[in-house]
Amino acid sequence: MKTSAHFMSGTMMSKALLTTLLFLTFLNGNAQTEVTKNVIVDAAGWKRVATLDASAGRGYNEMVLFTRGGATTPRIVKISWFKGWSNYGGLNIVSLSNGGLWSKARITYDGTQSYLEVNFTKDIPVLSVYQNQSVWSGGEIIGGTLPDGGGNVVVSAKVGRVNYGEDSFFLGYNGNAGIGTTSPDAKLAVNGVIHSKEVKVDLNGWSDFVFKEDYNLPTLEEVEQHIKEKGHLKDIPNTKEVKENGIHLGEMDAKLLQKIEELMLYTIEQEKRIKKLETELANLKQSEK
Structure with missing residues (x-):
């Protein structure tokens, strides 16, 4: 009877230990999926923010760029990217600031490596770049002073309040929306054909x-x-x-x-x-x- 009780106690302790180890492993692995690096933008222009997996850069991920401190901060932009085996990909951009320190984003390929690049409007002494690999996969933030951009452009998109599908739908900081254009000169500007059952126009007078x-x-x-x-x-x-x-x-x-x-x-x-x-x-x- 004592032997049986001793055996059951040992089994329960082993299961508890195994469960604890698995939980700690999960926490450790999950923590590693979230990465934030503070980098330096030494001048305005195109800078490489992240390398994309393998030479072709195949994968998808989200990068969040933001600044902290000061009366006019934070400035924040989220870039979702996708890159296929060959030279094709996609970009979606959301900026939560009224204006920003960046004007465009793009994916490039220099013949060896693919990169996510951002066109900065000025130098930034401390820029934080955040990445979460728990859902997305691919890409690695470049540390230190960001290198200059270059290479063949795979896909690019202008930064505004919202930009989906590489300029297919664009919402500017002024509240103007563009479909097929990133320079909307009205509340809604469409570069293409509009198909509608009905259009209502409000007027102040008639003839x-x-x-x-x-x-x-x-x-x-x-x-x-x-x-x-x-x-x-x-x-x-x-x-x-x-x-x-x-x-x-x-x-x-x-x-x-x-x-x-x-x-x-x-x-x-x-x-x-x-x-x-x-x-x-x-x-x-x-x-x-």
Whole structure:
């Protein structure tokens, strides 16, 4: 009985020891997956931030670059990258700052090694670079003073508030969003075709002023003269202006409606004249009988 109890006690102690060792191993291995290095950016320009696994750089990971301290910090940007065996890859960028110390990111290949590079806008005495390998795999942060970038560019993307799919969708620091463009000049700028079932445009006014009694309707002679001199209708942009500036849908619809309403007034006036002439002609024929 004592022997059995002694045997069971030893077995339980062995299991407990094994469990403890496994747990410590897990903690140790998991801790090693998170790496933060403080590096130096000695000047503005392209710098290599990380080497990518093997010569081809195959893998995927996330790097977080951030600064600490000072009235205008932190500045932080997260770069998610993917690199295949050959020269293809992808970049997604998210910046949590209103402006930054970096303008672009890219993956390069110098014939031997692949790199994640960042284009810095100024020198940074202390830059922290964070990497978590617990979910992602691939890449190693370069320590010390970051070396200059270079080599063949595999893929690149501009840094803004958000940049998904290498400039496919871009949200700038000013709040303007671009699809197919990284220089959106409005709240939404699209470089391509928009397919929609319906578009609603809010306007402050419409063209019904044409029907007011005090509206100065130009004569058809004046319209003809303007066309001869300018080559387009009055208040309508010419070809050169449209090519340079495009058109505003709401404004253009209002102007086109103005011309349609003017045409309607001309038509009504012509109808009155035609009926008057028909009446005069009928009276003339009646008087000749």
